[in-house]
Amino acid sequence: MSDxxxxxxxxxxxxxAVDVGRLMQHRVEEKLVNAEAALEALEQEVKVEVPGEARxxxxxxxxxEKQRRKREVAKKEAKKVDISIKLSDEQKKQLENRRSxxxxxxxxxxxxxxxxxxxxxxxxxxxxxxxxxxxxxxPPEVQKIVDEYDGSLKPPEYCYRSPKRGTKVQPxxxxxxxxxxxSLPLGLAKKILRLAGADYPCLIAHQDCMREGxxxxxxxxxxxxxxxxxxxxxxxxxxxxSRLPDFGKLKLGSCALVGNADNLLKGKYGKEIDEHDxxxxxxxxxxxxxxxxxxxxxxIFFKVNYKNDLKPSMFNFxxxxxxxxxxxxxxxxxxxxxxxxxxxxxxxxxxxxxxxWSYLEEKNxxxxxxxxGVFKLPHTTGGITRVRAMIQLLRLGVCDRLDIYGxxxxxxxxxxxxxxxxxxxxxxxxxxxxxxxxxxxxxGKFCVYGK
Numbered sequence: 001m002s003d004x005x006x007x008x009x010x011x012x013x014x015x016x017a018v019d020v021g022r023l024m025q026h027r028v029e030e031k032l033v034n035a036e037a038a039l040e041a042l043e044q045e046v047k048v049e050v051p052g053e054a055r056x057x058x059x060x061x062x063x064x065e066k067q068r069r070k071r072e073v074a075k076k077e078a079k080k081v082d083i084s085i086k087l088s089d090e091q092k093k094q095l096e097n098r099r100s101x102x103x104x105x106x107x108x109x110x111x112x113x114x115x116x117x118x119x120x121x122x123x124x125x126x127x128x129x130x131x132x133x134x135x136x137x138x139p140p141e142v143q144k145i146v147d148e149y150d151g152s153l154k155p156p157e158y159c160y161r162s163p164k165r166g167t168k169v170q171p172x173x174x175x176x177x178x179x180x181x182x183s184l185p186l187g188l189a190k191k192i193l194r195l196a197g198a199d200y201p202c203l204i205a206h207q208d209c210m211r212e213g214x215x216x217x218x219x220x221x222x223x224x225x226x227x228x229x230x231x232x233x234x235x236x237x238x239x240x241x242s243r244l245p246d247f248g249k250l251k252l253g254s255c256a257l258v259g260n261a262d263n264l265l266k267g268k269y270g271k272e273i274d275e276h277d278x279x280x281x282x283x284x285x286x287x288x289x290x291x292x293x294x295x296x297x298x299x300i301f302f303k304v305n306y307k308n309d310l311k312p313s314m315f316n317f318x319x320x321x322x323x324x325x326x327x328x329x330x331x332x333x334x335x336x337x338x339x340x341x342x343x344x345x346x347x348x349x350x351x352x353x354x355x356x357w358s359y360l361e362e363k364n365x366x367x368x369x370x371x372x373g374v375f376k377l378p379h380t381t382g383g384i385t386r387v388r389a390m391i392q393l394l395r396l397g398v399c400d401r402l403d404i405y406g407x408x409x410x411x412x413x414x415x416x417x418x419x420x421x422x423x424x425x426x427x428x429x430x431x432x433x434x435x436x437x438x439x440x441x442x443x444g445k446f447c448v449y450g451k
Contacts, residue, residue, distance in 0.1 A: 116376065134198075134350050142197040145442050149193055151186050153178065153439045159447035163254035163401050164275050170267075172435060172448045181409060181428045182435060184362055189436065192358060195351045196433065197442050201396070203348055204389040205339040206247040221343045228342060229326055243326040245315075245338065247396050253277030255399035257390050258293060259383060259406030260413040263450040269405050270294040272449075276403065280317065280390060282383070284308040285415040293406070293414065301386055302332060307415070311335075317389070319382065340389035348388065356380050359429040376424040383407070384430045391437075394444045401445040407434060408451065 138146065152174075159171035174182075184192070201209070202221055208214035210222045222237070230240050256276040258264075260283045273279060273294035280299035285307050297310040301317040311333035316323075319341050323330060326337045341348075360366040360378055368377045387407075393399045409428045412420045421427055437443045 133354070134347065136198055136347075138194065138197045142442060143194075145440050146190055146194045146197060149186075149190055149440055151189055153182060153435045155438055155447065156441060158401075158445060159403075159438065162272060162275055163403070164277070167272075169272055169449070171438065172451055175451075181363075182432045184359070184432075188358055188362055192355045192433065193436060193440060193442060195355050196437060198347065198351055199395060200345075200348045200388075200392065202343040203340060203345065203385075204392045205244050205343050206396075207241055207244045208247065209343055210241045210244070224343060225339075228322055229324065229339075231324075233325055235325065240325075243336070245336070247393075247398050250398050252393065252399050255280070255390065255393065255402045257387060257402065257404045258282065259404065260415070261406045261408035261450070262411045262414045262417055263408040264292050264406045264414045265289070267450060268292060269449065273405060278314070278399065280315075281310075282306070282386070282406075283413065283415065284310045286310060289414060299338065300332065308332075317386070319385070340392075341385045345385075348385070352380060352384065352388075355433060356429055359432065360426060363428075365426050365429075376422075378424055378426050381421070381425045381427060381430065384433070387434065391443045391446065394446065401447070402443075403447045403449060404434065405449045407431060407448065 154174060155171040160169060161167065162169050202215065202217075205221075205225065210218055210225065212218040215221065222241075226237075226240060229243075233240070254276045255278045256273050258273060258279065258281045268291050270291045270293060274296045276296075278298045279294065279296040280301065281297050282301050283306050284297050284300055286293055286295050286297075287309050295310075296313075298313045299315040299317055300308065300310070300312040301319070302321060303319070312335045313333070314335055315338045316331045316333070316335055317338050317340060323337060326339075328334050328336045331337060356378075357366060366378060387404060390399070390402055390404075394402045406414065407427075407430070409431045410421055412418060434446075434448045437446050438448045
């Protein structure tokens with residue numbers, strides 16, 4: 001029996017030792033005691049607390065922490081109240097004004113949304129009206145191109161050679177994706193091609209647009225031109241007209257138009273672009289991207305918020321900004337202006353809307369959408385009007401060939417890929433139009449480079 005009692009005593013002592021070890025380990029983990037402190041604690045005599053006392057202490061600690069937080073919150077609230085009491089009448093008035101301005105901004109935003117919705121409704125009504133075809137007749141040679149079109153988007157042979165040196169280049173060719181984005185029923189494709197064949201001789205303004213012997217709408221065009229650029233001017237009519245180029249004398253040779261799509265970075269187009277006689281650009285950021293986009297800028301499509309690191313060597317192109325009296329000394333680089341999209345644009349707008357909506361309806365893309373927080377109906381980009389203005393130089397013989405770079409079916413700008421095309425701009429349609437014009441030659445020698 002004494003052996004059994006001795007055995008029980010030994011087991012109890014061992015169990016207590018195990019419990020003490022576990023408790024100490026728990027305390028080390030709970031209180032995040034570092035290894036050095038733990039070693040020091042083992043070297044000293046430690047009064048072991050029973051689990052009940054440890055729980056009571058922990059509960060008390062949590063209660064004290066909760067009370068401390070309440071006191072901090074109470075102090076902050078008291079400070080806020082104290083500040084509001086100390087505000088002077090003038091300061092209170094200013095605070096109230098800020099609050100009212102905030103509510104006014106909210107009202108203004110709501111009003112803006114209503115206006116955009118109303119504008120979208122008007123655009124839709126205009127679209128329905130525009131489905132009535134405009135009455136015009138194409139020249140026989142242009143009508144023949146429309147009649148003989150077979151649906152192919154294969155580039156013509158001259159697009160595979162650079163305009164000056166004749167080196168091999170690679171235009172945009174048909175691929176597998178064309179079944180989705182660049183395939184239309186032949187009848188619809190011919191309708192779009194016919195609309196593209198229409199001519200707008202004053203889409204880019206020149207001297208003949210203002211002379212009655214040269215243009216049947218000269219009086220109307222001159223009145224609009226005078227009102228836009230020469231308010232309160234003392235210049236004579238002839239002086240005002242002389243501010244425009246004489247396309248009968250101007251010959252630019254091979255022309256290139258460089259957009260800002262990020263597909264420019266997929267090819268080394270720099271030398272190819274700079275080889276042209278005349279290079280026009282949208283955004284002009286070239287220094288970090290010379291190998292891809294080239295360095296020349298003979299013409300720049302000017303816009304206030306465009307980034308530029310070059311100035312034009314020949315012309316400034318103006319769509320919206322209205323430089324008074326078109327005086328070259330007041331313009332970037334001291335170069336004269338080329339005005340586009342201001343004269344005779346009604347017919348162009350009508351025809352491009354028909355082309356655009358015909359494509360969207362066929363592709364089931366004609367529904368409105370929210371773009372950057374605002375409801376909009378799909379609409380064309382400003383880029384297609386710039387391209388068409390350059391095409392007018394081609395059709396008038398100012399350019400003998402036009403090659404375009406930096407136009408894609410979506411994505412960002414080559415110098416900032418975060419700046420993506422708005423969802424309200426289905427640029428797939430415009431890209432299809434460019435390739436259709438290239439394949440048929442309906443605008444003249446016109447080539448598209450880059451996918």
